[in-house]
Amino acid sequence: MxxxxxxxxxxxxxxxxxxxxxxxxxxxxxxxxxxxxxxxxxxxxxxxxxxxxxxxxxxxxxxxxxxxxxxxxxxxxxxxxxxxxxxxxxxxxxxxxxxxxxxxxxxxxxxxxxxxxxxxxxxxxxxxxxxxxxxxxxxxxxxxxxxxxxxxxxxxxxxxNISFEMVAVIPNEILLTKDSRGVLPSEFTRETAIQASSTANLLVAALLTENWELAGKMMEQDLFHQPYRKPLIHGYQEIEKVAKSLGAFGVALSGAGPTVLCFTEKGKGKKLEQGLISQFSEMTAKLLTIDYIxxxxxxxxxxxx
Known part of the structure; x- marks a missing residue:
């Protein structure tokens, strides 16, 4: 150029x-x-x-x-x-x-x-x-x-060619990736590895076919990192519960955290954002869309x- x-x-x-x-x-x-x-x-x-x-x-x-x-x-x-x-x-x-x-x-x-x-x-x-x-x-x-x-x-x-919206619930405290990686196990059994990888495979298929309910289910069934990292995130379970009551189809950690992403169908993000802002005023809730560029x-x- x-x-x-x-x-x-x-x-x-x-x-x-x-x-x-x-x-x-x-x-x-x-x-x-x-x-x-x-x-x-x-x-x-x-x-x-x-x-x-x-x-x-x-x-x-x-x-x-x-x-x-x-x-x-x-x-x-x-x-x-x-x-x-x-x-x-x-x-x-x-x-x-x-x-x-x-x-x-x-x-x-x-x-x-x-x-x-x-x-x-x-x-x-x-x-x-x-x-x-x-x-x-x-x-x-x-x-x-x-x-x-x-x-x-x-x-x-x-x-x-995929479209949905997300609301990021961002705590005030930072969480360094190296600290969040430190809680992860160094190895998995074959049985756990099969379960974990099949969950990831099915998540991809669910997203590509817009089966949002199944996608959300697979997000929650992760075995690779979320079970170990969720305890580090203040209020994760409460955020998850409230988001789902407001129409989110899935909730997951954003990367290593501490941000929690609440996924919803296109057009429903604003309502989800407003609901999360009112429930978690001590955090930042922000509507996000996919950048395709x-x-x-x-x-x-x-x-x-």
Whole structure:
């Protein structure tokens, strides 16, 4: 892509797992990380968002580090940039903030370094950094993604002809992924593995055939991670009970948590959001829809009147 000196990178947030699709299933949602980028003589990063104020303002910023390292893989010494970062993705809440930053860094390297990366190459680089393809794949491709990462290869399908709404119930406390991973068992019996994988398989089939009731049932029957993580989430059972009484067909942790996602059919999300806001005033309840576009890089002129 031949870009001028000013461009915009936009990357959607994501939710992973959807219950049993552990480390393999992701969904892009309509919260965004955006970077206004201008080529410069030195690295400068700024943000008007209070939540992002504490991050470095030079090339030690995580996004810059990802960009510099990605370019270096291709023998390119990346030209510095002046970057204005904006984001409405909550940090450390299970909505893929770090995955969005990784994709943003890779897109930055590709655009400034004119590397010409394919989507598959971007996905592999991002997966190698993140360790699994669910969040990064969703942020890159948009829609519902299902992927497998083995022998240094990533295979992934992105599904865009699917539609439902979600309400994210976001607690005020953060939960770091490393802490949430620490409670997981290191191995499963064959019987448990069969049960867990069949539940995940059936979830995919239920989503693709719009059998929402069955999809919700499979979300709840996850054996891979939710039984171990739910006790870490304050009020999970109460949120689940209230959401289902308000018409949600399924409830699941968003990634490692602590955000709880309540799934509902298209057109019913606003009512669910309002009900959850009234019941859980100490948390944030936010209606989300699926982002079908994924990451994008566009010249700034298109955004300036």
């Amino acid at each position: 031949n870009l001028n000196d000013r461009f915009l990178i936009k990357v959607p947030a994501s939710t992973a797992n959807l219950g049993p699709g552990f480390d393999s299933m992701g969904l892009a949602v309509n919260l965004y990380l955006s970077l206004e980028v201008e080529k410069s003589v030195k690295w400068e990063v700024s943000s008007a968002s209070a939540e992002l104020m504490d991050f470095p303002t030079d090339d030690t910023h995580f996004i810059c580090q990802i960009a510099i390292q990605t370019a270096a893989k291709y023998g390119i010494d990346l030209q510095p940039c002046k970057i204005t970062v904006d984001s409405n993705i909550p940090l450390a809440r299970g909505l893929g903030s770090s995955a969005a930053a990784i994709i943003a860094g890779i897109e930055l390297a590709d655009a400034v370094g004119r590397i010409g990366l394919t989507q598959q190459e971007k996905l592999l680089i991002a997966t190698e950094i993140e360790g699994h393809p669910d969040n990064v794949g969703a942020s890159l491709f948009g829609g519902l993604v299902i992927g497998a990462y083995q022998q240094n290869e990533v295979d992934m399908l992105s599904i865009s 994924g990451s994008s890089v566009k010249e700034m002129e298109r955004f300036v009147k």
